[in-house]
Amino acid sequence: MLSDAWSWWWESTNSSDEFARVSLTFALISLVISWYAWMFIKNRGGAPPPPPGPRGLPLLGYLPFLDPELHSHFADLARAHGPILKLRLGSKVGIVVTSPSLAREVLKDHDTIFANRDVPDLTNALQYGGFDIVCTPFGPEWRMLRRVCVREMLSSATLDVFYDLRRQEFQRTVRYLYGQAGSPVNVGEQMFLTVMNVITSMLWGGTVKGEERASLGAEFRRVVAAMTELMGKPNISDFFPGLARFDLQGIRKRFGECALKFEGIFDSIIQQRMKIDKEGGNGGGKDFLQFLLRLKDEGHAKTPLTMNHVRALLLVRFSDFQHKN
Structure with missing residues (x-):
């Protein structure tokens, strides 16, 4: 459907708009290439490759495809991608662990490594935002x-x-x-x-x-x-x-x-x-x-x-x- 709409717009524009049409196309292609290049460079540096996961959209990641029934949705994703998978949500990366053995490693064996959590933006509205045990960095x-x-x-x-x-x-x-x-x-x-x-x-x-x-x-x-x-x-x-x-x-x-x-x-x-x-x-x-x-x-x-x-x-x-x- 997206490709049909693009073809319709391309054919319906006048020849006098050819320069603007080519410029817009080049800008969109450059944006997509830049995004993938940035992701490639970001993931380099000797770090182990991230776990597999479903593909998402540029900039938005997997956000548009999340199902409100997250537990069932994550179970379906685990069957397709394995017990540990990656979800890119906007500019953030989420790792989903569905295996009991992996959950034990994360929550018990290596709990200090995973102790820190992102502080939700709305806690900035609190005078004491980030002062509770959930948001305080490990230390x-x-x-x-x-x-x-x-x-x-x-x-x-x-x-x-x-x-x-x-x-x-x-x-x-x-x-x-x-x-x-x-x-x-x-x-x-x-x-x-x-x-x-x-x-x-x-x-x-x-x-x-x-x-x-x-x-x-x-x-x-x-x-x-x-x-x-x-x-x-x-x-x-x-x-x-x-x-x-x-x-x-x-x-x-x-x-x-x-x-x-x-x-x-x-x-x-x-x-x-x-x-x-x-x-x-x-x-x-x-x-x-x-x-x-x-x-x-x-x-x-x-x-x-x-x-x-x-x-x-x-x-x-x-x-x-x-x-x-």
Whole structure:
């Protein structure tokens, strides 16, 4: 079809336009040749050849051919190209691993080599963009955040501290359901609310109490849900970093608006916790926020935990809980 359209345009132009026609043809051919020459030079230098993969279009790569059902689409590509394959997505290159043995090599045996990840463009709208464990490059700071998350913040001993919070929320739900005996109840909705109450209790339950906690939890969930939705949208700026300054889809702008709301809510909660701690109280219980602020105050000579780290880690924890439930 493309060749037919080209032939029609070629034959329909007047002879007086021959120079313009030849110039345009030469420019298009030169563009394609330059692109392939650049790709050839880029892949030289003694590096091993890249894995096989499907062909794409100049400049766009394989982007136009991606199927929304990525897991099924990648499985089909693996059957055609093997367990490890290359996809050029705009100006970025993606490597897809579908074999369990190769996945073990990437995620476990050589995990430090593959630890670094591209930071999505929209995180630049956050004051603390790139401060969480997902986006931080491998190094002392990443190891500090991993230690905080895995060995301290989510350790068995720390989670045991929140056992009473989880039990209280579960008992409250059971009492509500018992009181609704004989009436229709949306069990799924109640279970979701229970999980949300547990999350907010663990995050700042010892800082914010009663109706204020419920109100802040609802608003916080709405903001984070909007931010999570934007993070899941394909962003042209991620595939073509040279276009990031233009924010063609407006994703960074919308994300920034959500981030301002999030920071306002969170800074208010942090100020309450710091006031409670300064006055020598504990707010009636412990929470993740209190735990992180204590770690920040204790400090570390080489890789201190900053307030931006605190905000980023709690945002990640909230998003993780939301996705899992």
